[in-house]
Each structure stands twice: as C-alpha cells, then as structure tokens.
Amino acid sequence: MTPYLLVAPPVLLLAALVIYPLVYNVVLSLRNYRTGEFVGLHNFARAFDDPLFFASLRATGVYVSWALATEILLGLALALLVHRTIRSGWARTLIYVLFFIPMVTPPVVAGVIARLMYSPNYGVINVALAKLGLIDTEILWLSEPGTAMFAVLSVDVWQWMPFVFLVCFAGLQSVPMDTVEAARVDGAGGWRLFRHVELPYLRSLLMLVVVFRFTDTFRVFDHVQVLTGGGPGASTEFLSLYLYRIAFKFFNLSYAAALSLFVLAVASVAFAVLGRYLGKEVGE
Amino acid sequence: MRRTWLVWLVVGLLLLTSTGLAAPQLPPKPAELTMAVVAGGETKGLKAILPIWQREKGVRVKLVEFPYPALYEKLVTAFQANAATFDLLIADDPWMPKFGSEQWLVPLDSTFGYVRDPDIFPVVYDLGSWPPPRGPVPPDERGKSRHLYAITLVGNVEFFMYRKDLVPAPASWNAVIANAKKVHNPSRPLYGYVIRGAKGNPVVSEFTPVLLSYGGRIFDDNWKVVLNSKQAVDALTFFAKELKRYSPPGVANYDAAERAREIATGRAAQGFIWPAEITDIVENPSVSKVVGKMGYTLAPRGPGGKHAPLIGNWLLAIPKGSKNQRWAYEFILWATSAKVQRPYAEGGGIPFRRSVLLNPAMNKKFPFFKAMADSLAAPPEWRPRTDQWFAVEAILGTHVNAALAGIETPQQAIARSASEIEKHMREAGYYR
Numbered sequence: 101m102t103p104y105l106l107v108a109p110p111v112l113l114l115a116a117l118v119i120y121p122l123v124y125n126v127v128l129s130l131r132n133y134r135t136g137e138f139v140g141l142h143n144f145a146r147a148f149d150d151p152l153f154f155a156s157l158r159a160t161g162v163y164v165s166w167a168l169a170t171e172i173l174l175g176l177a178l179a180l181l182v183h184r185t186i187r188s189g190w191a192r193t194l195i196y197v198l199f200f201i202p203m204v205t206p207p208v209v210a211g212v213i214a215r216l217m218y219s220p221n222y223g224v225i226n227v228a229l230a231k232l233g234l235i236d237t238e239i240l241w242l243s244e245p246g247t248a249m250f251a252v253l254s255v256d257v258w259q260w261m262p263f264v265f266l267v268c269f270a271g272l273q274s275v276p277m278d279t280v281e282a283a284r285v286d287g288a289g290g291w292r293l294f295r296h297v298e299l300p301y302l303r304s305l306l307m308l309v310v311v312f313r314f315t316d317t318f319r320v321f322d323h324v325q326v327l328t329g330g331g332p333g334a335s336t337e338f339l340s341l342y343l344y345r346i347a348f349k350f351f352n353l354s355y356a357a358a359l360s361l362f363v364l365a366v367a368s369v370a371f372a373v374l375g376r377y378l379g380k381e382v383g384e
Numbered sequence: 385m386r387r388t389w390l391v392w393l394v395v396g397l398l399l400l401t402s403t404g405l406a407a408p409q410l411p412p413k414p415a416e417l418t419m420a421v422v423a424g425g426e427t428k429g430l431k432a433i434l435p436i437w438q439r440e441k442g443v444r445v446k447l448v449e450f451p452y453p454a455l456y457e458k459l460v461t462a463f464q465a466n467a468a469t470f471d472l473l474i475a476d477d478p479w480m481p482k483f484g485s486e487q488w489l490v491p492l493d494s495t496f497g498y499v500r501d502p503d504i505f506p507v508v509y510d511l512g513s514w515p516p517p518r519g520p521v522p523p524d525e526r527g528k529s530r531h532l533y534a535i536t537l538v539g540n541v542e543f544f545m546y547r548k549d550l551v552p553a554p555a556s557w558n559a560v561i562a563n564a565k566k567v568h569n570p571s572r573p574l575y576g577y578v579i580r581g582a583k584g585n586p587v588v589s590e591f592t593p594v595l596l597s598y599g600g601r602i603f604d605d606n607w608k609v610v611l612n613s614k615q616a617v618d619a620l621t622f623f624a625k626e627l628k629r630y631s632p633p634g635v636a637n638y639d640a641a642e643r644a645r646e647i648a649t650g651r652a653a654q655g656f657i658w659p660a661e662i663t664d665i666v667e668n669p670s671v672s673k674v675v676g677k678m679g680y681t682l683a684p685r686g687p688g689g690k691h692a693p694l695i696g697n698w699l700l701a702i703p704k705g706s707k708n709q710r711w712a713y714e715f716i717l718w719a720t721s722a723k724v725q726r727p728y729a730e731g732g733g734i735p736f737r738r739s740v741l742l743n744p745a746m747n748k749k750f751p752f753f754k755a756m757a758d759s760l761a762a763p764p765e766w767r768p769r770t771d772q773w774f775a776v777e778a779i780l781g782t783h784v785n786a787a788l789a790g791i792e793t794p795q796q797a798i799a800r801s802a803s804e805i806e807k808h809m810r811e812a813g814y815y816r
Contacts, residue, residue, distance in 0.1 A: 134813055219642075220634035221573075221651070243581075243636035243789050331583030332636045333786030348453075349778040350808060 129357035143358035153359060155334055156342035160318065162249065163338055167256045167317045172309060174257065175264025176302075180294065182265075183272040199262035207259070211326030214255045218242050218327075245335035248328050252336050255323045260316065264309050271305040272298060311374055318367060339363055414708040416444040417715060419472040420459060423449040425660045426474070426538050426698055429733015433724055441718070443711060445472075452476075463488035463703060471706040472715060474537055474698045477511050482771040483701070484514025484533055485522065490702040491531035496713045498532060503722060503738050507763040508536045512699050516769040520605045523814060534699035535720050539736025540658055541759040542593060542694040543752070545666070547653040548679030557597065557622065557684045560654060564630035567653045576630030578652035579623075580643040581788045583636075584781035590656055591784050593694050594627075595619045596765050597686030602776065602805065603768050607814045611780075612802035619686070620794035624787040636789040648672035656683070658696065659734045662752050680755035682762060695764035697736070736760065772812050779804045 132139050147153050186192055202210070217224050218241035229235045241247045275298050283297050321340040324330065330337035330345075337345075343363070347356035421427045427447065434445050448470070450458055456479060462469040463486065475483060483489055492498040492512075500509060510517050512534035515525040546554060551563035564576025580586045595601075600616035603609060628635065632646055644665040646652040650673045657666065657680070669675050683693040700719065702712040718724060722739055729735040729746060734756075740746055741757035767773050780801045787797035809815065 134811075221632060238633055240634040240636075243634045245789070245791060248637075328637065329583045331782070331785050332789030333583075333791040334782055335791065337782075345778050348774075350775040352811070 125357045125360060128354050129361055131354050133352045133354035139354075143355050144362070146355060147359055147362055152334060152337075153342065156337050156339050159249075159334070159336060160338045163253060163256075163320065163336075164314065164317045166249075166253050167260075168310065168313050170253070170257050171261045171264050171313055172306065175261045175309075176268050176306070178261075178265050179268035179272055180298075183269060184290075196266070199265055202259045202262055205259065207255075207322035208326055210255050210259055211323035214251065214323065215242070215327050218251050242328055243332050245332060248332060248336050252320075252324045252327055255327065256317060256320065259323075260313060264313070267305050267309050268302060271302045275301045307374065307377065311371065314370060314374070315367070318363075410714065411708075411710050413441075413443050414471075414711055416446050417471040417708055417712055418446050418448060418469065419474070420455060420462075420470045421447050421449055421474050422455050422476075422698070423451050425664055425732070426540075426734075428663075429728040429731045429735075430474075430537065430719070432731020432733065433719065433728050436724070436727060437715065437718060441714070443715075445715065459483075459703075462705065466705045468705045468707045470703055471708045471712045473701055473703060475534065475701060477695065477697045477699055478767050478773050480511065480514060480534065480699065481516075481522065481769050481773070485525050485771060488704055489533040490704055490706070490709055490713075491533055492535070492702075492713065492716070493532045495709070498535075504535075504720075505736065505738065505760040505763070507695060507760055507766075508539075508697070508736055510763075511536065511695065511697055511766065512701075519766075519769060520603055520607050522770050523607070523816070534701035535716055536697040536736045537700040537719060538698035538734045539741075539756065539760065540660070540696040540698065540734055541756055541764050542589065542656050542658055542683065542696065543755040543759045544681050544683050544693075545647065545655060545657040545662075545752075546679050546681070547674065547677055549677045550653055553679055553681045554654070554684050555681075557594070557686055560684050561626060561630075563654060564627075568630045570632075573632070573651055575632045575646070575652045576654065577627050578638070578643050578646045578655040579627055579631045579635040579788070580638050580640055580656065581628075581631075581635040581785060582639045583785040585777055586639050586781075587636075587785045587788065588777045588781045589694055589696070591620070591623055591780075592765065592767075593656065593683045593692045594623050594686065596692035597684065597688060597690050598622070599686070599688035599690070602780070607770075607809060609802050609806040609809065611805065612799055615688070616798045617794050620784065620787055620798055623784075624790075624794055624797075628788060636785055647678070648674060650674055657752075659752060659756060663732060663750075667751070678751070680752035682755060682758045691762050693759040693762055693764040695760075695766050770814075772809060772814075775808050775812075776805050779808065 129143050130138060130140060132142075182192065182195055186195070218226075220226060220238045220240050220243075223241070225241065226235070226238050229239070239247060241251045279297055280293065283293055288296065319340050320338060321344070324336055324338060324341060325344075328336045330341045339359075343356050343359055346352050346359065421430065427449070431447070434447075438444055456476075459470075459473060459475065459479075460482075463483070509532060513530055513532050515521045515528055515530055517530060544554070546563065547567070550567050552559075554560040554563050560577065566576075567574055568576035580590045595616055598615045598619035600611065600613055600619050602611050632638075632652065635642075638646075640658070640661055643652075643655055644657075644661040647655060647657075648665050648668075648671060662678075662680075666672055666678060667675055682691045685691045700716050702709050702716070706712055719728070720737075722737055725733075725735045725737045725740045726743075726746070729740055729750065735741060735753075738757060741753045741760070743753075747753050768776070770776075783792060783797035783801040783804075786792040787794050792800070
C-alpha cells in the first residue's frame with residue numbers, strides 16, 4: 101500500500117494538470133462549439149480544408165527552421181570564439197552577464213523595443229543603415245512579408261541565441277584539456293579540433309538545445325503579437341497566433357481544440373525522432 | 385388639547401406621506417460599490433469625478449482595473465457565475481450583443497423606470513439597448529422585448545482631423561485628396577495623410593468609415609454577406625492605393641500611437657482620430673508640435689454622399705449579480721447627469737451630452753467637441769450588432785491589411801473577406 105501512497109501525489113498532480121486538460125481537449129474537439137452535439141472527426145477534417153491553417157503551418161515551419169539554425173550556429177560559433185580567445189575570468193563573467201540580459205527580458209518588452217527599433221521613420225536600425233550608407237530609402241521592416249519575418253526572427257535570435265551560447269560554452273569547459281593538447285600535438289587545427297574532439301562532447305547538449313528551442317519557437321506568441329500581430333496579411337501568423345484567433349476571436353473552441361491536437365501530434369513526432377537520436381547519443 | 389393632538393397627527397402624517405411621494409426610498413448605503421473598468425485613459429474622467437461622488441453621497445466607489453482583453457474575460461466569468469463581484473462595469477459597445485443576448489445586465493428602464501433625456505444623443509440609447517433598435521438583429525434575438533441596459537460613459541466617436549493652418553476642412557474624400565496633393569512633400573517630410581493600418585481592429589476602424597461612405601456594407605438586414613460589391617472594391621482601392629499614396633511609408637503596421645505621433649510631430653496633415661488620442665497626444669503641449677494648429681470635423685463623405693464616422697463608446701451598466709443595484713443605478717444617473725459631465729470632461733473624460741459638447745466655453749478649451757457632437761448627431765455607424773463581430777473584424781482586418789501592404793489586390797481582399805465571413809456566420813448558425 102505504501103508505494104501507492106508515495107506515488108499518489110505526483111500521479112494526482114499529473115492527472116489534474118495534464119491528463120484531465122488533455123482528455124477535456126479531446127472531448128471538446130469532437131463536439132460542435134455552439135450546440136455541444138457530437139460531430140465525430142468533423143473538426144479535424146475541417147483543418148484539411150482550411151488554407152489559413154496550412155498558411156500558418158508553413159509560416160511556423162519557416163520560422164522554426166530559421167530560428168533554430170541561426171541560434172544554434174551563432175551560439176555555437178560565439179561559444180567557441182569566447183572559449184578559445186578569452187581567458188580572463190572577469191571578461192568571461194561580463195560576457196555571461198551580458199548574455200543573460202536578453203533571456204530575462206520579458207518577450208512583450210522585447211517586442212515593444214524591437215517595434216521602436218524597426219520603425220521605418222525614426223527607428224534606430226534604418227537610421228544606422230542610412231548613416232553607414234547602406235540604404236538610400238527606408239526599409240519597411242514590419243509592413244512587408246519578407247522583412248516582417250526577418251524582424252520577428254531577429255528578436256527570437258537576440259533573445260535565445262545566448263541560451264545556446266551558455267549551454268555550448270559550459271559543454272566546452274567539460275572537454276578534457278589533455279585530449280585537446282594531445283590533438284594539437286598531433287597537428288589538429290581549429291576545425292579538426294572542433295570536429296573530432298569538441299563536437300562529440302557537445303553533441304548531446306546540442307540535441308537538448310534543439311529540443312528546448314524547437315518547443316519554444318513552435319509556440320512563439322508574445323513578441324510576434326506585439327511586433328506585427330501576425331501581419332502584414334497573414335505572413336507572420338504562426339500556429340499559436342492562428343489558434344488564438346480561432347479560440348478567442350472566433351470563439352470556436354472545438355476547432356481550436358482539434359487544431360491544438362494536430363499540433364500536439366506534429367510536435368510529438370518531432371520529439372520522438374529527436375528523443376530516439378538523443379537516446380542513441382547518450383547511450384554511445 | 386385633543387384637537388391640538390389631532391392637528392399634530394395630521395401634520396405628521398402629511399409630512400411622512402409627502403416625503404414618501406417626493407422620492408423613492410433608497411436602500412441603506414452600501415460600504416462601497418465595486419466597478420470593473422478598463423485600464424487606461426478611458427477612466428481618466430471617471431477618476432476625476434469619483435471624489436465628488438463620495439463627498440456628495442458618502443459611498444465609496446472602488447475601481448478594479450483590467451487590461452482590455454482581461455476585462456471582457458473577467459466580466460463573462462463573473463456573469464456566468466452570477467457572482468456579486470461587481471456592482472457596476474464599463475463595457476466596450478461591441479460587447480453589448482453578447483451581454484444583451486445572455487441577459488446578464490439589469491434593464492434600466494423596466495427595473496428603475498429610467499426616463500430618456502433629450503440632451504443625450506439618441507445613438508447613445510440605441511447603443512445601450514438590446515435587441516438593437518436598427519439594423520439586422522441576430523436570429524435568436526428576434527422577437528425579444530427591447531430594453532435599455534447601459535448608458536454611455538465614454539462618448540468615443542471617430543472623426544477627422546486636419547492641419548487647419550495648411551488646408552481647409554475637407555467635407556468629402558475628394559477634398560481630402562485635394563488637400564493631400566497640396567501639402568504632400570516626403571522630402572520635408574510632410575505627408576498628406578496618415579493611415580492607422582495595422583492588422584485587425586486598427587485597420588478595420590480606419591477602413592469601415594470609408595467603406596460605408598462609399599455605400600458598401602458587410603451585411604444586409606438578414607445577415608447575408610453583401611461585402612463583395614463594386615462599392616466595397618472601390619472603397620478599398622481608394623483606401624489602399626489613393627490614401628496610401630499620400631501616407632508615410634510603413635503604415636500597414638501603424639497603430640494609434642504611430643498615427644498620433646505622425647500628426648503631433650507635424651509629419652502628417654490629415655487622418656482619422658479618436659478623442660483620447662487628442663487629449664493625450666495631439667493637443668498635449670508637452671509632446672505635440674501642433675497644438676492649436678489642428679482642425680476637427682466630421683468624417684468625410686464618400687461618393688454615396690454619406691458621412692460615416694464610427695462609434696466606439698464605453699457603456700456603464702449594472703450586472704444582474706450585484707447586491708447594490710439601486711445604488712449602482714444612482715451612480716449611473718449621477719455620473720451621466722449634465723451637472724457632472726462638465727467636471728468629468730475637465731478631468732480628462734470624453735463627454736457625450738449635447739449641452740456639454742456644444743458649450744462655447746468648453747469648445748474653446750476642447751476644440752474637438754463640436755466635431756464630436758456633429759459625429760454623434762450624424763448618426764455614427766456602429767459595428768454590426770452580433771456577438772460574432774470579433775471574428776468578422778479578424779477576417780476583414782487580415783485582408784484589408786494585406787491589401788494595404790500590397791500582398792492582395794483590393795478585389796482579392798474583398799472577395800476573400802466576404803467568403804470567409806460567410807463561412808464563419810454559417811457555422812455560427814446565422815443561416816438556416
């Protein structure tokens with residue numbers, strides 16, 4: 101009896117916070133949002149006939165791919181740079197502090213700051229580019245589809261690339277110095293040292309970073325809502341914004357529930373693949 | 385002796401009866417009234433008059449402030465539970481269809497015998513009544529008896545502003561374009577017009593008066609979507625091409641703050657405006673370069689000859705769950721009285737009474753009051769009275785914004801909006 105009593109609190113907590121909402125969501129997705137009558141898989145079938153849903157899925161795909169790639173490459177490159185070139189303790193501390201600032205900034209605040217910076221008329225970015233002679237006419241960062249996507253991506257990169265940096269930097273600290281020195285004695289240059297010595301130590305950490313960043317970018321909402329509201333048109337209307345629109349503008353909670361389950365399925369597949377790979381890495 | 389006693393008895397009875405006839409007895413004073421309000425400039429005037437109310441009536445009014453979306457959610461939650469959380473509330477007028485159809489509010493006419501005041505514009509009473517007295521009525525609401533559930537507190541109405549030192553007051557869209565051509569000089573920079581074009585509510589608030597002035601409509605009187613019309617395409621072509629031509633670059637992401645800033649810094653000459661933007665920014669000497677240079681007038685008329693300003697009042701109402709309904713009603717009567725509307729306006733509130741808006745002394749201090757009175761008398765257009773409005777606004781606001789950004793043509797934007805709105809209304813049970 102005691103083991104059951106011991107596991108009861110976490111099980112109850114899990115049931116209340118995860119299982120009940122999930123079951124409720126499934127039930128909601130099988131009903132008509134107005135009348136409450138059972139409609140089977142109608143809400144799921146509707147998603148396949150909804151071009152706006154696929155447009156938001158596409159936009160989310162673009163956002164997630166670019167954000168993940170940029171944050172990981174930039175974070176890793178910076179971690180390597182600092183690891184190899186900066187030895188002073190206080191300089192490294194200063195870098196940690198500076199890199200923490202974006203991460204502790206609330207996303208809404210980041211969005212407001214970016215909105216001011218990307219303003220076409222007086223925003224610091226256009227002014228700086230003009231002063232450097234790089235542009236003749238103002239770039240309409242937030243009111244054209246391509247540049248709007250870039251703008252919302254840039255905020256994500258600014259805010260979360262430091263997370264990748266800090267994880268990678270911590271990983272690099274764990275590489276044994278004697279292994280590095282042995283590789284150097286054997287004539288390994290910067291790239292080969294990274295490829296064959298440092299990267300194996302970082303691989304599992306990088307996979308964890310991918311999992312965390314994938315989850316975060318997949319459900320991005322706050323700074324995009326402030327910066328573009330999903331516009332212009334529907335060009336930055338990601339899945340989370342589209343779901344918000346269906347649930348809180350259209351009040352169609354049943355369709356929103358169906359879409360959220362669809363998203364859950366996509367995310368679960370992605371996590372299953374990543375988890376399998378990660379398990380293999382850790383096992384090795 | 386016996387006679388004197390009888391006289392005193394009669395006098396006493398008369399006194400008691402006359403007091404009873406003079407005014408209905410108010411219940412004992414509550415310790416306080418709790419009022420749900422939106423956080424922001426809308427409550428500036430209210431906060432200014434509350435100390436007067438407390439001094440006069442001896443009842444404290446506690447304001448509970450919520451950001452805009454949270455206020456709606458809190459109110460709906462309290463209503464559904466019939467909780468006595470709030471005695472009073474202020475509600476945005478597009479919420480009225482939901483609140484009215486669910487019968488969550490106390491009818492002011494049948495419960496307290498509210499008598500309409502000729503000093504208040506009829507549109508104010510129309511807004512607070514449910515089912516709506518004009519325009520299409522939602523299918524489930526037809527046949528219900530109409531009551532007055534709310535009275536305006538914040539008399540928000542959209543009107544037009546122009547640089548009176550540079551151009552004359554434009555009465556029509558042709559005159560707006562003529563003015564814009566006259567002053568437009570991006571190298572200065574001075575733009576002939578400024579659009580609040582951000583996706584969603586901002587661009588819909590801006591486009592709707594143009595659409596209606598061109599004779600376009602979203603729904604007919606039976607909720608059939610009639611948006612896909614030549615008038616609507618012409619209106620959007622004018623909006624997204626002609627007006628945009630004279631606007632600063634990037635207006636497809638402009639909200640109220642950006643528009644007010646363009647005007648206040650002297651970079652734009654004309655545009656729509658809501659009263660709060662004037663008091664807070666455009667006529668505020670601490671942030672504006674154009675104080676005294678702006679003129680205010682009715683929304684320009686379109687080819688159909690119609691002026692179509694948009695109304696966006698905040699309404700005072702009493703939830704059914706309130707335990708202090710009679711005192712809450714007393715507060716509504718007091719706050720909306722002619723006597724209190726003046727200190728309310730002077731304290732930064734947006735009044736709605738004819739006598740205050742047309743008062744010469746008040747107009748000297750608040751130069752936009754006459755334009756507000758004209759707009760309220762026009763009468764202004766309201767958003768279609770349906771609890772599906774937010775969905776309609778989200779759909780229209782996406783496509784009009786796309787047209788403004790050049791992603792969709794006006795024809796595509798109107799056709800897609802019409803088809804998506806129709807699909808949504810069908811699902812919402814409007815067509816049987």
